[in-house]
Amino acid sequence: AQTVTQSQPEMSVQEAETVTLSCTYDTSESDYYLFWYKQPPSRQMILVIRQEAYKQQNATENRFSVNFQKAAKSFSLKISDSQLGDAAMYFCAYRSAALDTGNQFYFGTGTSLTVIP
Amino acid sequence: DTGVSQNPRHKITKRGQNVTFRCDPISEHNRLYWYRQTLGQGPEFLTYFQNEAQLEKSRLLSDRFSAERPKGSFSTLEIQRTEQGDSAMYLCASSLNTGIYGYTFGSGTRLTVV
Numbered sequence: 097a098q099t100v101t102q103s104q105p106e107m108s109v110q111e112a113e114t115v116t117l118s119c120t121y122d123t124s125e126s127d128y129y130l131f132w133y134k135q136p137p138s139r140q141m142i143l144v145i146r147q148e149a150y151k152q153q154n155a156t157e158n159r160f161s162v163n164f165q166k167a168a169k170s171f172s173l174k175i176s177d178s179q180l181g182d183a184a185m186y187f188c189a190y191r192s193a194a195l196d197t198g199n200q201f202y203f204g205t206g207t208s209l210t211v212i213p
Numbered sequence: 214d215t216g217v218s219q220n221p222r223h224k225i226t227k228r229g230q231n232v233t234f235r236c237d238p239i240s241e242h243n244r245l246y247w248y249r250q251t252l253g254q255g256p257e258f259l260t261y262f263q264n265e266a267q268l269e270k271s272r273l274l275s276d277r278f279s280a281e282r283p284k285g286s287f288s289t290l291e292i293q294r295t296e297q298g299d300s301a302m303y304l305c306a307s308s309l310n311t312g313i314y315g316y317t318f319g320s321g322t323r324l325t326v327v
Contacts, residue, residue, distance in 0.1 A: 100255070129313055140217070141256075141304070141318040187255050191313065199269050200246070201316070203255030 098123045098190050102204035109178045110212050116163075117173045117207045119188030127193035130164065130171045131201070136184040144186070147171065149193070175209075183211045217319035219305050225325045226295055233291045234322045238307030245288050246316060247280055248304040249273065256304055262288060295326045 099122045109115035121130070132144040147155045147164050154162050159179075163172045175182055188204040218237040226232050238245045243264050248256035259278070260270045264285035274280075277295075282288040292299055302323050306316035 131315055133315075133318075138320075140320040141306075143315040143317075146315055189255075193313070199261055199311075200258035200271075201248075201256070203257070205253065205255050 098125075098128075098192070098202045100188050100190050100202050100204040102186075102188055102207050104207045105205070106208045106210070108210040108212055109175070109182075111178055111180060113178055114174060114176045115178055115209065117175075117186050117188075117209070119171045119173070119204055121169050121171065121188070121190050121202075123169065123190065123192075125192055125194065129191045129193060130162075131189040131191070132160070132162070132171075132173045133187045133189060133203075134182075134184045135187060135206070141187070145173065178211050180211050180213065183209055185209075217305055217307055217317050219303075219319035219322050221322055222320065223323045223325075225327060228297060228326055229294055231291065231293045232295055232324060233289055234303055234305075234324075236288045236290070236305030236319060237286075238288070238305070239317055240286075242307035242309050242317070243285065244308045244310065244312055245282055246306045246308070246312075247288070247290050248306065250302040250304055250321070251300075259290075259303075292324075295324075297326050300324055300326045 101120045128149045130147045133141045135141045145157045159176045185206045189201040246261040247259040250256045262282040277293045280290045302321040304321045305319045
């Protein structure tokens with residue numbers, strides 16, 4: 097089974113600054129999808145950004161961007177101009193592109209982000 | 214459509230009792246997933262449905278767990294003879310087709326077994 101590792105249990109950032117959350121994964125597959133999800137306290141998980149492994153270009157969504165390094169199996173999330181509303185648990189997730197096995201997400205253990213006013 | 218709805222939000226039960234949770238997915242989504250999230254961990258896959266068919270079950274889904282999705286609409290997850298180790302957040306998610314664009318999650322049902 098694929099494994100996803102988030103080595104930073106907690107991170108903090110000053111409001112308006114930039115922070116990078118790390119994620120590495122282990123797979124023998126060449127085609128897959130990677131995601132970052134945000135889980136605010138007591139609220140539902142929300143998709144932040146998505147990356148397709150066959151695309152070399154890093155995905156961006158407004159203040160959120162990723163650094164996808166396929167060879168290194170690394171998928172970090174950069175949050176620019178951090179806002180108080182960005183405070184949440186962030187989960188990195190992997191999903192195979194295979195038709196027979198690509199029916200579940202594998203999640204990391206999460207990084208709790210605190211935004212300091 | 215207000216998204217994925219889960220009920221109840223919280224459930225406290227005594228060990229040995231049966232509990233049932235409900236999930237109402239986004240109406241046009243044909244796939245529905247159940248995940249379990251324990252403290253300090255990311256969500257772990259339990260099972261998924263395509264329409265009314267349950268197509269995959271994780272080894273985490275012991276014989277005490279059963280899930281249904283009659284008529285391909287809402288889904289229920291039942292845990293029989295609950296144990297303290299069942300205490301967790303149970304998350305439901307739905308997607309259109311394969312979910313390669315991501316899931317829409319519900320807010321979860323937090324189960325506490327005392």
